[in-house]
């Protein structure tokens with residue numbers, strides 16, 4: 396795979412269609428001249444990892460070099476409609492307002508001395524806190540979702556809540572602490588021993604949670620997703636989150652709600668907990684907070700929960716955490732979501748996508764497809780066989796559409812389109828999905 400970014404004339408090319416690029420190439424390190432073509436697969440093989448290199452080849456051998464809105468452009472001139480992005484791109488790629496804010500920040504003060512106070516961090520915290528559930532006014536910015544989980548687990552420990560309760564199928568990141576509560580043996584086993592005293596309970600099972608809490612009175616921390624994303628878009632029964640809240644109160648447990656995937660409008664509400672009016676002690680945000688531009692995540696907490704971090708600003712720090720550039724992206728993202736009514740758009744578009752995807756999948760239900768489910772713009776297609784997920788992924792890629800598998804569920808294909816998708820893009824997605832299903836079903840039957 397040799398990289399050359401698409402030229403201006405390829406920008407409007409149809410999905411997955413190869414358009415000859417002008418042949419400009421990615422600049423090599425140390426040169427300003429875009430003259431050297433690079434073999435990305437070879438560099439991955441040599442320097443990043445053979446597994447990722449092989450996967451790149453399986454996915455078609457393209458390298459992605461540019462993005463905008465719902466589209467990703469590859470080095471060979473093709474472009475791909477991005478209905479995946481692991482839930483990051485609620486505002487699409489490179490939302491113009493976020494790009495502009497980040498440019499401005501780069502031109503003025505991208506990274507801080509950490510000696511003085513930083514206005515953009517303060518404003519971003521204020522902007523986010525305006526939308527967090529009541530009482531969650533304190534915000535700690537970090538660089539990734541897993542780091543937000545780490546912050547929450549440390550905060551729980553600072554309160555003596557050392558006994559961690561997570562849910563089967565739950566995903567909270569892959570750093571060592573976060574991995575301890577990510578219920579996936581494939582990722583955990585090579586790194587054992589992880590944090591001690593972690594219990595997994597069934598998701599959507601308040602009775603099981605109560606049993607676990609009853610023997611851990613005043614020393615538990617419960618971490619839970621409002622809808623399990625990586626767990627395969629598992630939506631709990633109405634009332635579950637309220638019951639979890641009540642149980643945590645009754646047994647003196649700290650409640651951490653991980654909204655890294657479900658938050659920032661993804662479910663058609665600012666946060667998944669909004670559907671039940673639940674206010675956790677700690678809420679985690681990430682992914683969409685980036686505005687599709689700069690990696691940033693956050694932990695929001697009540698004053699009481701946050702107290703240890705509030706008292707001692709050096710208790711939990713990171714050099715790049717809450718950097719002005721990341722906070723500028725977060726601030727611009729929240730403002731863009733307010734200005735563009737993103738949450739309401741996600742709710743309305745989500746309903747349309749879910750209904751339409753159900754209609755496209757209907758002929759396969761009871762056979763290849765088991766169920767189509769979703770809330771807002773987090774939609775899962777559950778297949779009868781593991782193999783179908785890979786088949787569909789590749790069928791869709793070959794036709795110019797990107798979606799995701801689910802890390803903790805082998806049979807669920809995940810759709811997380813941006814809220815900025817236009818009618819023509821949705822139509823294109825649905826036509827392509829129908830073709831891909833037809834082709835995959837035919838191949839799997841044969």
Ligand SMILES: Cc1ncc(COP(=O)(O)O)c(C=O)c1O
Pocket residue numbers: 481539540541542544566567568569620624625653654655656657681682
């Ligand atoms: C619910 C949830 N929590 C945590 C994470 C980890 O976030 P990151 O990959 O940014 O570390 C993810 C990532 O998919 C997630 O979906």
